[in-house]
Amino acid sequence: MDSLLGCALLFLDIAIKWTAQEVLPPKYLHYDLESSRQLLCDKCPPGTFLQQHCTAKRKTVCAPCPDHHYTDSWHTSDECLYCRPVCKELQRIRQECNRTHDRVCECAEGRYLELEFCLKHRSCPPGFGVAQAGTPERDTVCKRCPDGFFSNETSSKAPCRKHTNCSVFGLLLTRKGNATHDNICSENSESTQKCGIDVTLCEEAFFRFAVPTKFTPNWLSVLVDNLPGTKVNAETVERIKRRHSSQEQTFQLLKLWKHQNKDQDMVKKIIQDIDLCESSVQKHIGHANLTFEQLRSLMESLPGKKVGTEDIDKTRKACRSHEQILKLLSLWRIKNGDQDTLKGLMHALKHAKTHHFPKVVAQSLKKTIRFLHSFTMYKLYQKLFLEMIGNQVQSVKISCL
Numbered sequence: 001m002d003s004l005l006g007c008a009l010l011f012l013d014i015a016i017k018w019t020a021q022e023v024l025p026p027k028y029l030h031y032d033l034e035s036s037r038q039l040l041c042d043k044c045p046p047g048t049f050l051q052q053h054c055t056a057k058r059k060t061v062c063a064p065c066p067d068h069h070y071t072d073s074w075h076t077s078d079e080c081l082y083c084r085p086v087c088k089e090l091q092r093i094r095q096e097c098n099r100t101h102d103r104v105c106e107c108a109e110g111r112y113l114e115l116e117f118c119l120k121h122r123s124c125p126p127g128f129g130v131a132q133a134g135t136p137e138r139d140t141v142c143k144r145c146p147d148g149f150f151s152n153e154t155s156s157k158a159p160c161r162k163h164t165n166c167s168v169f170g171l172l173l174t175r176k177g178n179a180t181h182d183n184i185c186s187e188n189s190e191s192t193q194k195c196g197i198d199v200t201l202c203e204e205a206f207f208r209f210a211v212p213t214k215f216t217p218n219w220l221s222v223l224v225d226n227l228p229g230t231k232v233n234a235e236t237v238e239r240i241k242r243r244h245s246s247q248e249q250t251f252q253l254l255k256l257w258k259h260q261n262k263d264q265d266m267v268k269k270i271i272q273d274i275d276l277c278e279s280s281v282q283k284h285i286g287h288a289n290l291t292f293e294q295l296r297s298l299m300e301s302l303p304g305k306k307v308g309t310e311d312i313d314k315t316r317k318a319c320r321s322h323e324q325i326l327k328l329l330s331l332w333r334i335k336n337g338d339q340d341t342l343k344g345l346m347h348a349l350k351h352a353k354t355h356h357f358p359k360v361v362a363q364s365l366k367k368t369i370r371f372l373h374s375f376t377m378y379k380l381y382q383k384l385f386l387e388m389i390g391n392q393v394q395s396v397k398i399s400c401l
């Protein structure tokens with residue numbers, strides 16, 4: 001008990017001494033002529049010089065350093081030091097001089113200090129990227145680009161970049177990249193030969209609710225931020241923006257998101273149901289074989305910008321009979337920003353009826369339209385989806401509708 005108390009007191013004692021030392025100025029000995037005595041005077045603090053020694057009656061008098069002068073410690077000098085006037089060549093000022101600190105210099109942008117010299121930051125050659133950018137004190141650290149990454153430039157700033165994933169953009173990988181070269185993608189020439197409907201009728205029906213009816217700035221970013229699961233990266237979003245008109249952007253984004261998250265249960269179900277819807281549409285539209293002339297007059301009957309005869313010709317060659325109308329309607333939709341394929345289908349039906357197309361044609365169009373109107377599955381999902389992506393999107397959506 002006793003020793004514990006002693007210990008505590010000792011501790012207190014040390015603590016007091018220590019704080020007292022911090023506050024009390026250090027001293028120096030000075031022989032005072034007036035009193036003919038050796039006195040213990042206070043030293044002057046940083047930022048000041050000694051103006052008058054202490055006497056028996058008063059303390060040391062310290063005065064602030066003049067401009068461009070400094071002192072950086074407790075001292076007894078009657079003048080301050082002159083700040084170094086300029087930084088050396090290839091250097092810049094890091095800290096201006098003040099009363100307590102000399103001017104501090106460092107190597108200029110893009111250089112670092114090695115011995116006495118400011119040397120240029122190393123640039124990483126192709127095949128190497130910057131792992132740590134250089135600082136005024138340290139050179140650049142380069143590293144070899146790992147598998148799947150490349151750097152095709154000599155740079156002291158650029159890190160290794162990921163190889164472009166061609167399939168994400170619906171393109172073909174024509175040459176695999178390495179450490180110095182990006183992957184090279186090409187237009188999917190096969191799919192331009194093949195029919196290739198980009199956004200299908202069911203995807204459109206399913207995702208249309210997410211297309212704002214009015215121009216909404218940053219809409220794509222709002223969607224990206226709120227969609228659950230793996231996010232579509234910014235570079236890809238930029239590419240979508242560059243390549244597609246505003247309505248199409250939403251479809252493309254959601255299609256990509258769906259693809260990137262296809263392993264999640266919820267998305268799996270969406271994909272299944274869209275596939276189910278697709279096969280029903282194909283069944284309903286049947287094998288109504290239309291001649292070039294019939295297709296042309298159908299497309300002519302649609303409002304807005306027309307699909308050219310060249311495209312009709314291509315479509316007839318590339319698509320199977322049951323895909324031709326859908327492909328042409330999808331081309332028409334893309335050409336006409338805000339159109340809805342279902343509306344196009346309804347125009348086509350009217351035209352088919354009034355122009356005495358074969359009965360099967362009108363019938364199959366009618367069945368398809370009916371099916372899409374009754375396909376309520378996607379409405380259920382829309383609700384779920386909106387809840388999932390949260391209030392922000394919901395409120396934007398409501399204001400759009």
Ligand SMILES: *[C@@H]1O[C@H](CO)[C@@H](O)[C@H](O)[C@H]1NC(C)=O
Pocket residue numbers: 095096097098099100101104
């Ligand atoms: C003087 O400069 C030093 C750094 O060089 C800084 O830490 C200090 O706060 C400055 N003092 C005043 C009074 O500005």
Ligand SMILES: *[C@@H]1O[C@H](CO)[C@@H](O)[C@H](O)[C@H]1NC(C)=O
Pocket residue numbers: 175176177178179180181
């Ligand atoms: C990387 O690919 C390019 C072109 O694809 C080629 O010229 C170069 O030799 C390749 N480099 C290595 C190290 O394989």
Ligand SMILES: *[C@@H]1O[C@H](CO)[C@@H](O)[C@H](O)[C@H]1NC(C)=O
Pocket residue numbers: 152153182
């Ligand atoms: C480096 O690769 C990028 C992406 O593939 C390309 O846009 C750029 O032109 C290339 N730069 C050089 C110098 O080859």
Ligand SMILES: *[C@@H]1O[C@H](CO)[C@@H](O)[C@H](O)[C@H]1NC(C)=O
Pocket residue numbers: 165166167168259260
């Ligand atoms: C490219 O993207 C697809 C689809 O998102 C993915 O399945 C594939 O693994 C990616 N490839 C590479 C090399 O990252």
Ligand SMILES: *[C@@H]1O[C@H](CO)[C@@H](O)[C@H](O)[C@H]1NC(C)=O
Pocket residue numbers: 287288289321
């Ligand atoms: C449509 O054409 C395909 C082949 O071009 C043929 O197999 C099919 O029987 C045709 N259908 C009708 C209803 O004429």
